[in-house]
Amino acid sequence: MSKSKPKSGSILIAKPFLGDPNFERTVVLICEYQEHGTFGLVLNQTTHLHLSDVLDDIYAGDIPLFIGGPVEQNTLHFVHRMGALIPGSIQLQEGLYWGGDFDVVKSLLNTGQLPVQNIRFFLGYSGWSPGQLDAEIERDTWIVTECNTTVLFDTQPGDLWRTILRDMGGEYRVIANYPIDPRLN
Template identity: 55%
Template sequence: MKESTKKGVFLIAEPFLSDPNFERSVIFLCEHSENGSLGFVVNHETNLFLGDVLEENIYEDIPLFLGGPVEKNTLHFLHCRPDLIPESIEVANGIFWGGDFETVKTQLNAFQLKPEEIRFFVGYSGWSGGQLSDEMQQKTWIVTPADREFLFATHPRNFWREVLKRMGGEYRSIAHYPIDPNLN
């Protein structure tokens, strides 16, 4: 396993990736080992809100993201508040995965946990053992370290372009590639 594909990084879809599930996607990688990999697409917002998938009332319309094409009937979350959410797993510096969901709902309704401190996902992106490494060798993904502030503060619509621009150099140019170069 390469150092660049460890957990806690952003996987940025190369500009001409033809898989519609991952076109212009940025995935936050939560697990990566020889047994497989798991992450969440952080920049594909759905038309659903948290209140649409829960029976309980949540005080605010918190958007749901499409975490990936696997098990779209599951709900996951990333956050930056381990002080409020017990049982969280720190994946990268200041970025936590999961935790006690009952506490999350209570904290949201008590206005202690702010919507900009948490992202919810339906489904996830998954790879079997060796599959992500093969995709990396095929240059399907560009890898960069994940950043907590960038993850939670960047608007999903701009995320793919902004993360590339932030990387600078040749990646700044890639950020401006059209989706279909034939239309240029």
């Protein structure tokens, strides 16, 4: 397996048996990859919370919150497919954006102009100090790849890790079928 270099918009897929419960079978979206460090959001760790549980001025219904990572879990982050509709958004790849004007997001949600399936909210984030992620990739901890926005938003979070690996084909398809605990196989 080749070791690709991550970049903003890349996906990190945790190798089986990673050994870190924060990242066990996770899919992480890299939002910022720079020499001063890396910022990412775990896409497939759900919570039992909704956006309205942490914000009083959201009336758009049950919008789920995800765990973006173990760092600063008192912060709220979001990715979306809405592009220029949300000023200040940063394009990560075709049809995938990070952040933007949160007052606009709240207004669009509350007026029904922002479909819930086009945005995801995260508590906390995943962070790596300079060189840390590169060292982890070199140790074969992560698979670095690209993934289309449709798969990221339209796949059930619990199926995302397996779906992306299976779609990659070849030896990755085999990894997708690794049991969580091989002793139980």
